[in-house]
Amino acid sequence: MKYLILSDIHSNKEALSAVLSHVRRKRCDKVVFLGDLVGYGANPNQTVDALRAQKPLAAIRGNHDKVCSGIENGELFNRIALEAAMWTRRKLTRSNLTWLKALPQGPLLVDGKFAISHGTPIDEDAYIFGEIEALNVFRQTDFPLCFFGHSHFPVIFGLSPDAITTILTVAPTFKFKLEEGVRYLINPGSIGQPRDGNPLASFAIYDSESRVVTISRIEYRVAETQEKILKAGLPRPLADRLALGR
Numbered sequence: 001m002k003y004l005i006l007s008d009i010h011s012n013k014e015a016l017s018a019v020l021s022h023v024r025r026k027r028c029d030k031v032v033f034l035g036d037l038v039g040y041g042a043n044p045n046q047t048v049d050a051l052r053a054q055k056p057l058a059a060i061r062g063n064h065d066k067v068c069s070g071i072e073n074g075e076l077f078n079r080i081a082l083e084a085a086m087w088t089r090r091k092l093t094r095s096n097l098t099w100l101k102a103l104p105q106g107p108l109l110v111d112g113k114f115a116i117s118h119g120t121p122i123d124e125d126a127y128i129f130g131e132i133e134a135l136n137v138f139r140q141t142d143f144p145l146c147f148f149g150h151s152h153f154p155v156i157f158g159l160s161p162d163a164i165t166t167i168l169t170v171a172p173t174f175k176f177k178l179e180e181g182v183r184y185l186i187n188p189g190s191i192g193q194p195r196d197g198n199p200l201a202s203f204a205i206y207d208s209e210s211r212v213v214t215i216s217r218i219e220y221r222v223a224e225t226q227e228k229i230l231k232a233g234l235p236r237p238l239a240d241r242l243a244l245g246r
């Protein structure tokens with residue numbers, strides 16, 4: 001099975017469309033989504049519609065999906081994130097709001113092959129930035145392979161019997177074969193708001209037969225997305241950061 005792994009889309013329609021048309025020829029069997037479909041960007045309904053149209057789909061909620069759909073009130077959000085979340089809540093159609101609200105909480109096991117979580121499999125709102133956090137997650141869980149999001153930072157953590165390793169991807173397309181006897185925590189990066197200093201949309205494809213993970217970066221119409229954010233009256237930093245990838 002070939003899985004298209006998407007995370008942190010954040011209402012960025014241009015980035016999501018670019019990724020979906022880029023992977024059309026690759027014939028993925030299933031779309032897997034790691035949460036944060038909305039929040040920050042100007043096209044919440046279009047992005048929810050586009051993801052809902054993907055079939056088959058395995059999806060979980062992110063922290064922004066919870067606040068934008070009204071499950072949580074966003075008391076831990078900063079001012080800009082909260083303003084965008086409240087704007088999103090007002091814009092979402094009833095159908096999309098109901099669909100977002102019903103997204104399950106991670107971790108979720110996909111086809112018995114791998115787990116997915118938004119933050120960590122233990123706490124959907126917690127971040128994995130580095131090896132210390134990754135090691136703690138490895139110790140408290142037993143998933144051989146888990147894809148996660150939330151940090152908007154593409155990275156592979158591998159735990160072998162004697163060491164933990166970090167692989168940071170810098171190539172536009174990075175192929176990695178999973179080794180036997182090593183456990184993995186893998187972040188495909190963010191579609192709609194990358195934060196690793198690279199503004200290109202980031203996503204992964206996992207081939208469960210060959211056990212190869214490919215993390216790719218592709219261009220999209222950033223200027224168009226920025227214009228829409230400003231036109232919608234959303235905070236300017238949300239537009240500015242897209243060009244910087246942070």
Ligand SMILES: [Fe+2]
Pocket residue numbers: 008010035036062064150151152
């Ligand atoms: Fe996010």
